Amino acid sequence: MVRQGKLLEVxxxxxxxxxxxxxxxxxxxxxxxxLPGEFLGIMxxxxxxxxxxxxxxxxxxxxxxxxxxxxxxxxxxxDSKDLAEYRGSRIGxxxxxxxxxxxxxxxxxxxxxxxxxGIDFAKAHTKLDDLAFFLxxxxxxxxxxxxxxxxxxxxxxxxRSLISNPDIVLADEPTGALDTRSARTLMNKLEGINRxxxxxxxxxxxDPNAASFCSRILFIQDGVIFHELRRKHDESQxxxxxxxxxxxxxxxxxSVNVL
Amino acid sequence: xxxxxxxxxxxxxxxxxxxxxxxxxxxxxxxxIILSLGRQDVILFLKEFExxxxxxxxxxxxxxxxxSLFLLFFLTLFANRYQLNRRSKEFGxxxxxxxxxxxLILQLLAEGFITSILALIGGILIGGFLAEIxxxxxxxxxxxxxxxxxxxxxxxxxxxxxxxxxxxxxxALAILGGRLFNQExxxxxxxxxxxxxxxxxxxxxxxxxxVGSILLGAAYWIVLYRFMDFAGLILFAALALGSLGTIxxxxxxxxxxxxxxxxxxxxxxxxxxxxxxxQFQENIANRSTSxxxxxxxxxxxxxxxTDGASTIMGLENVYTRGPAIYDFTVxxxxxxxxxxxxxxxxxxxxxxxxxxxxxxxxxxxEHGEDDLPLSLVDWSKLREQLIMALPSNYREQILSGxxxxxxxxxxxxEALNLFGVLEIDATKPYLIPETSYxxxxxxxxxxxxxxxxxxxxxxxxxxFMPMDDVDIMPxxxxxxxxxxEERQSLMSINDxxxxxxxxxxxxxxxxxxxxxxxxxxxxxxxxxxQLLDTETYVSYWNFCIPQKLQEQQGLMKAMMEARDLxxxxxxxxxxxxxxxxxxxxxxxxxxxxxxYLGFLFLIIACTVIALQFLTQMKQTGQRYVTLSVLGxxxxxxxxxxxxxxxxxxxxxxxxxxxxxxVGIRAMISFVIIYFDDQVLLYPIALTFACLVLGIFVIxxxxxxxxxxxxxxxxxxxxxxx
Numbered sequence: 001m002v003r004q005g006k007l008l009e010v011x012x013x014x015x016x017x018x019x020x021x022x023x024x025x026x027x028x029x030x031x032x033x034x035l036p037g038e039f040l041g042i043m044x045x046x047x048x049x050x051x052x053x054x055x056x057x058x059x060x061x062x063x064x065x066x067x068x069x070x071x072x073x074x075x076x077x078x079d080s081k082d083l084a085e086y087r088g089s090r091i092g093x094x095x096x097x098x099x100x101x102x103x104x105x106x107x108x109x110x111x112x113x114x115x116x117x118g119i120d121f122a123k124a125h126t127k128l129d130d131l132a133f134f135l136x137x138x139x140x141x142x143x144x145x146x147x148x149x150x151x152x153x154x155x156x157x158x159x160r161s162l163i164s165n166p167d168i169v170l171a172d173e174p175t176g177a178l179d180t181r182s183a184r185t186l187m188n189k190l191e192g193i194n195r196x197x198x199x200x201x202x203x204x205x206x207d208p209n210a211a212s213f214c215s216r217i218l219f220i221q222d223g224v225i226f227h228e229l230r231r232k233h234d235e236s237q238x239x240x241x242x243x244x245x246x247x248x249x250x251x252x253x254x255s256v257n258v259l
Numbered sequence: 260x261x262x263x264x265x266x267x268x269x270x271x272x273x274x275x276x277x278x279x280x281x282x283x284x285x286x287x288x289x290x291x292i293i294l295s296l297g298r299q300d301v302i303l304f305l306k307e308f309e310x311x312x313x314x315x316x317x318x319x320x321x322x323x324x325x326x327s328l329f330l331l332f333f334l335t336l337f338a339n340r341y342q343l344n345r346r347s348k349e350f351g352x353x354x355x356x357x358x359x360x361x362x363l364i365l366q367l368l369a370e371g372f373i374t375s376i377l378a379l380i381g382g383i384l385i386g387g388f389l390a391e392i393x394x395x396x397x398x399x400x401x402x403x404x405x406x407x408x409x410x411x412x413x414x415x416x417x418x419x420x421x422x423x424x425x426x427x428x429x430x431a432l433a434i435l436g437g438r439l440f441n442q443e444x445x446x447x448x449x450x451x452x453x454x455x456x457x458x459x460x461x462x463x464x465x466x467x468x469x470v471g472s473i474l475l476g477a478a479y480w481i482v483l484y485r486f487m488d489f490a491g492l493i494l495f496a497a498l499a500l501g502s503l504g505t506i507x508x509x510x511x512x513x514x515x516x517x518x519x520x521x522x523x524x525x526x527x528x529x530x531x532x533x534x535x536x537x538q539f540q541e542n543i544a545n546r547s548t549s550x551x552x553x554x555x556x557x558x559x560x561x562x563x564x565t566d567g568a569s570t571i572m573g574l575e576n577v578y579t580r581g582p583a584i585y586d587f588t589v590x591x592x593x594x595x596x597x598x599x600x601x602x603x604x605x606x607x608x609x610x611x612x613x614x615x616x617x618x619x620x621x622x623x624x625e626h627g628e629d630d631l632p633l634s635l636v637d638w639s640k641l642r643e644q645l646i647m648a649l650p651s652n653y654r655e656q657i658l659s660g661x662x663x664x665x666x667x668x669x670x671x672x673e674a675l676n677l678f679g680v681l682e683i684d685a686t687k688p689y690l691i692p693e694t695s696y697x698x699x700x701x702x703x704x705x706x707x708x709x710x711x712x713x714x715x716x717x718x719x720x721x722x723f724m725p726m727d728d729v730d731i732m733p734x735x736x737x738x739x740x741x742x743x744e745e746r747q748s749l750m751s752i753n754d755x756x757x758x759x760x761x762x763x764x765x766x767x768x769x770x771x772x773x774x775x776x777x778x779x780x781x782x783x784x785x786x787x788x789q790l791l792d793t794e795t796y797v798s799y800w801n802f803c804i805p806q807k808l809q810e811q812q813g814l815m816k817a818m819m820e821a822r823d824l825x826x827x828x829x830x831x832x833x834x835x836x837x838x839x840x841x842x843x844x845x846x847x848x849x850x851x852x853x854x855y856l857g858f859l860f861l862i863i864a865c866t867v868i869a870l871q872f873l874t875q876m877k878q879t880g881q882r883y884v885t886l887s888v889l890g891x892x893x894x895x896x897x898x899x900x901x902x903x904x905x906x907x908x909x910x911x912x913x914x915x916x917x918x919x920x921v922g923i924r925a926m927i928s929f930v931i932i933y934f935d936d937q938v939l940l941y942p943i944a945l946t947f948a949c950l951v952l953g954i955f956v957i958x959x960x961x962x963x964x965x966x967x968x969x970x971x972x973x974x975x976x977x978x979x980x
Contacts, residue, residue: 060888088890099885101534103541108533115530116891160889 013066028223041214088113092161094171151182212241287382294416308840351447468511474504513544554911561919563857582721583767613698669725689779
């Protein structure tokens, strides 16, 4: 049954590592929804379980219990064959260290998901040109990753995650390996993609600056979501950034009950 | 604790890296095979007749051994480097945990030692088994029953195999350990493939491929048309040009692949096509020199194997008997020899016993003007007739005195050969009495000569005189016939006119090489006694092994028995066995080393390709993880890998096939290799082609399976953030 209005539903997700006597609960019953067109951030300190959460949604790891529904389909129950169909076509990924294949040119990297899924390349040409123009990577399409700067690499990776029109883009610390300026450019581009093209993005980060581009932020600690921040309709990114900092300061100060 | 770690690591090395261990075992086995050559049945057999030649052959074996030691050193160096690269992270970890570098290297050497010992055991067992198989196959090919079989196990060979192998293994590990010693811990922990994706500039690579092709073309041209110039020295130039050309060609080829990847946009939507091409391109571009070297090695292997195979085909020839009909020749004229040969002990081995007398003709009593002795023979009329029978160009050369010497060759017209032989021999010809030759004719079932008292026959030795048919000489017969019609004598001896008998069947006079004459006059016995220069007189007893005995025991066995009896009697003798042994020796000596080196080159090339591919695979493993995250299925990735393996093997092999074909073509046209048995040509060519392909397939499949294993091992390892 497709539930109108919800793109992604995460229901009581649990992930345990280790064996009987020594279990680490990385995720301890996480539930939330993502609406179409949202730019959702997930923040949390090291070891809070945010990357585990993202990987569960990304189908890279299997949750111990709970469900992940994408457009109403329970993707956490898929077998590996169906998952391969999902990856790269319905879900796009953006990694901290780009994960570009360094023996393929920028263009070849971007088109790789299409190749893998056997999608006709001719139709994708306009899409590629459009994305490349928007992400300002037209000039470097024929270069190899080793000839690009970090920011360029991440924008090529962004184009790759978007080429197959995925329902959702999952970004794992996309600014983690970038300098401030490149990080800012990238976040501007991601925000643009989210705003002007309505692409849904789910981003994990512990960088408040990057997170301030999101429309909503979930805070996770010890495997549970314990707080949520929403950016007000007319709130500027700078203001939102200050609110995040303020919250983090409170968190750092030891107060758990931030509200 | 330390020793257990060493033991476990060594065990894991063998398990995880079968190709590494197999390489070491191959190295050991090939050492053993070359070193145990002296114990091969056929060599032991040949030693009895051709001991000098065999000793010379065996004396060359240390050189082959050292050469293969040298080659296999690089192979073990390469295999060990691959193995250490795989484990560099582990070494980094040991160092991080506080292990001293000296200790680490000591540990490596100890691990290497354990692996070497096991490789030695396996290698010597396999080598011994192969040597045994080779020994048995060869003796079967040569003929069962001729050669007795002995176990070819050789203690000396085992000793030198162990010493040689441990030596190269130690040197290789020492070199690699030294390199490890100089590396930073960080390098070890995070070792990755050099991220050089710069495939060069298009222009530079086009030039590379052009220059490469031109150099290769020049090398081919030299080999095909200028093979023998400057006493074959130009071949080295061709080899140098060809090698350089191959290297440049491979270097340029990588970029061509890049273009191909760019151009095939339509295909790029079909799975991992682009990725496959790019992986292949990277593998070639980053290691163009070693790809070129493997290509050159494969080419050499193809040429050597063809050469060896063509020699094996000559084995058939070993059994076809030449013009010699006698099996034994006893070099003695005295009564004792006759008595022995007709004795009860020998009689069952003797048939067609014949007493051969031979000697040269006397000169005239008085000397000529310049004090040179004068010949009794005047053959001017026959000479005239022979000149008349020559094609005009030769005739003019002879009449004008231009022709100073005579080549006796199968390409000459018959008259020219006859003329040449008689011009040299007729002054003081060899004489054979009619009865001696009649004995020979009877042995082959021909009618005896029955010469008139003024009649002689001309004998030409078919070993030295090329004849289409050893029974007739058409030109000579026509001249003699014409002379007979006119009742004209063409020759006089001692001022007496003699008539020449029409050509007679001609066979070898002795079993092997006791009598090496080109021509002789067969004369009535009386004339023989009159004209003989007694100082040149020799005589032999010839006989054959009886047909019946041959049928019962086989010729070789009966001959060996007769030989043993003769040997114990103390007479000087020779037999057809020597002839046989000599021919067999050429085949064995010619094929053994070339085939050995051929297979060695092939195996080295395959191992290098295999290890290189797996190294790249290991170093770029993360790419496959990324691919799987992007939605590639394992099956898709395995397909891509299989295609990469295929391309990686095919590229050096294709160029090698072209170069090899040119090389073989040249060797055929300059008769360095010679396929004289058309019936055997295709089976043998097919067998060798299958062997070569089989080796490639085995290596290819092994590599593909290891690569599959690597892909199966891939796991997306999330770090719990």
